[in-house]
Amino acid sequence: MKPPLYTIRSLVHAYDGGPPVLAIERLSVAAGSILGLVGPNGSGKSTLLKLLAFVEKPTRGEIRFKDRPAAPFSDAVRFQVTLLTQEPYLMRRSVHANVAYGLKLRGRSRDCRRQVAAALSLVGLAAERFADRKWYQLSGGEAQRVSLAARLALQPEALLLDEPTASVDAASAELIKAAVIRARDQWGTTLVIASHDRQWLYEICDDSLHLFRGRILESGADNLLFGPWQPGPAGFWHKPLAGGGVLRVPPPPDDQAVGVLDARAVSLTARGAASPPGLNTLDGVVSRLVLEKNTRRIVATISVGLLALTVKLDPERVQALHLYPGKAVRIHFAPQAVAWCDPA
Amino acid sequence: MDFLLGGFVTAIQLLLTGDGETYSAVFATVRVSGYSMAASLALGVPGGFFLGHFDFRGKRQLRLVVDTLLALPTVLIGLLVYAFLSQRGPLGGWGLLFTLPGIAIGQTLLALPVVVALTATAVEAMDRHLRTTLITLGVSRTQLLLSILWEGRLGILVAAATAYGRVTTEVGVSMMVGGNIKWLTRTMTTAIALETNKGQFAMGVALGLVLMAIAFVVNFSVFFLRRR
Numbered sequence: 267m268k269p270p271l272y273t274i275r276s277l278v279h280a281y282d283g284g285p286p287v288l289a290i291e292r293l294s295v296a297a298g299s300i301l302g303l304v305g306p307n308g309s310g311k312s313t314l315l316k317l318l319a320f321v322e323k324p325t326r327g328e329i330r331f332k333d334r335p336a337a338p339f340s341d342a343v344r345f346q347v348t349l350l351t352q353e354p355y356l357m358r359r360s361v362h363a364n365v366a367y368g369l370k371l372r373g374r375s376r377d378c379r380r381q382v383a384a385a386l387s388l389v390g391l392a393a394e395r396f397a398d399r400k401w402y403q404l405s406g407g408e409a410q411r412v413s414l415a416a417r418l419a420l421q422p423e424a425l426l427l428d429e430p431t432a433s434v435d436a437a438s439a440e441l442i443k444a445a446v447i448r449a450r451d452q453w454g455t456t457l458v459i460a461s462h463d464r465q466w467l468y469e470i471c472d473d474s475l476h477l478f479r480g481r482i483l484e485s486g487a488d489n490l491l492f493g494p495w496q497p498g499p500a501g502f503w504h505k506p507l508a509g510g511g512v513l514r515v516p517p518p519p520d521d522q523a524v525g526v527l528d529a530r531a532v533s534l535t536a537r538g539a540a541s542p543p544g545l546n547t548l549d550g551v552v553s554r555l556v557l558e559k560n561t562r563r564i565v566a567t568i569s570v571g572l573l574a575l576t577v578k579l580d581p582e583r584v585q586a587l588h589l590y591p592g593k594a595v596r597i598h599f600a601p602q603a604v605a606w607c608d609p610a
Numbered sequence: 611m612d613f614l615l616g617g618f619v620t621a622i623q624l625l626l627t628g629d630g631e632t633y634s635a636v637f638a639t640v641r642v643s644g645y646s647m648a649a650s651l652a653l654g655v656p657g658g659f660f661l662g663h664f665d666f667r668g669k670r671q672l673r674l675v676v677d678t679l680l681a682l683p684t685v686l687i688g689l690l691v692y693a694f695l696s697q698r699g700p701l702g703g704w705g706l707l708f709t710l711p712g713i714a715i716g717q718t719l720l721a722l723p724v725v726v727a728l729t730a731t732a733v734e735a736m737d738r739h740l741r742t743t744l745i746t747l748g749v750s751r752t753q754l755l756l757s758i759l760w761e762g763r764l765g766i767l768v769a770a771a772t773a774y775g776r777v778t779t780e781v782g783v784s785m786m787v788g789g790n791i792k793w794l795t796r797t798m799t800t801a802i803a804l805e806t807n808k809g810q811f812a813m814g815v816a817l818g819l820v821l822m823a824i825a826f827v828v829n830f831s832v833f834f835l836r837r838r
Contacts, residue, residue, distance in 0.1 A: 316742070319746050320745075321742050321745050344749075348748070349746040351743065351746075354739070354743065355739035355742075357743070357757075357761055358761055358764075367747055368747040368748055371749060371753065417746075417747075420748070
């Protein structure tokens, strides 16, 4: 087993003396792996990426890189780690100069034009068309891809991507995916990627980390169930869903608590199948099917009114149910399968 | 209005024939503004960067002081510099009163708040992601500062052009500290004031035309560089 590239211990980070926005007791990121970060807005994904990129110093705790302590601007990480932020900034110069900037800092300006062209081609931009363009002559998606090319050109040991597909079209998202996988396969780059596009992440990540309110949720936190919850019969609490149906859960710590539901605890049947007693039974529609890279299982997204639930199935089960996007299905899960997030 | 028209025609003749007194004032202005701009940029750009980039206790108060100094009257600066450089003043021994370097000191004090305030504004206005981007590409601390200044070069250019406009058109400092000595410390603006008092419009109009030409060249340069 490869040694971890990153090791985090007792990390706490807060901005301007405010409350902690991130608290991670222990985390390791294996070298050469692709780790996905998922979680709602404000869950701490971008903060964690900035800390892993050594842009900021954590308020408390330690981040070790290759088992050595590291800090912003330190030689141990300056040329090894790079981050593509959610809203990448292009410097006021040409595309070529933007992509070549990091190469020049590293003293790799020899054969620069070829390196820049190769990096641009990785993100689907032809150097002859784009290299001489100014920063203001690019669309939002092109600027995003130029920024990624500037990072890929560096062939970094760690490449951190914050919502890399947020402002690009489907074709560009595929190009970015291919470039990311190539970076790992060719250069052994370790990738940590935050994205709201879970399906895109599932297709490329070896593992995923669920963040919520600045904390890492236990593995299996595929579905977050938000309140408000109301007391109901038989000791359960419930929430009426838009479009019909009721979600039953065990008693929450408070009526606004957030529940976590493991995708493996959810079963899927054809619409009209008998409802097992005591289980939540919700009718929905398959909205997406994706192959999970590391487990070879199928990740199905089921839309139940405004609620989207993730279910993980064996390929045989998908075949038996003849699942396809748009198919009406019924899902079941025990109320007791819902766990509650730490209110802190 | 004939005297104005006549003055304009004579002004053109003075410029075309290379009149010594007229060009002496032009060169004095160019020299003294060159000194003062060099000093105010050398001090003001780092100062403005510091004020715009870093957060520190008392930053808002300091910014208020700098913004207030933008409206500093030239005669007040002239008075203060005169007091310091006169024989009775603490810097009287330097012998700078009624010299071009003396005027340059006053003009530096005039231009400095302009350079500091506008550079700070330019640095503050830069995208908040720039710093993160530069760090993630691998800059050192020094490279970070230089790259941010380079990215804000247009704002700094505007600051320099505005400050240059202020120093070349001021009268108070040049008159009080320079003494308006013919062939020595007479600048374009003090010459215009003197010649107008004497009723000699031609030289005043000629120097006014040169001032306008300088303003045009400076602004055209800024316009040209902004397009690059």
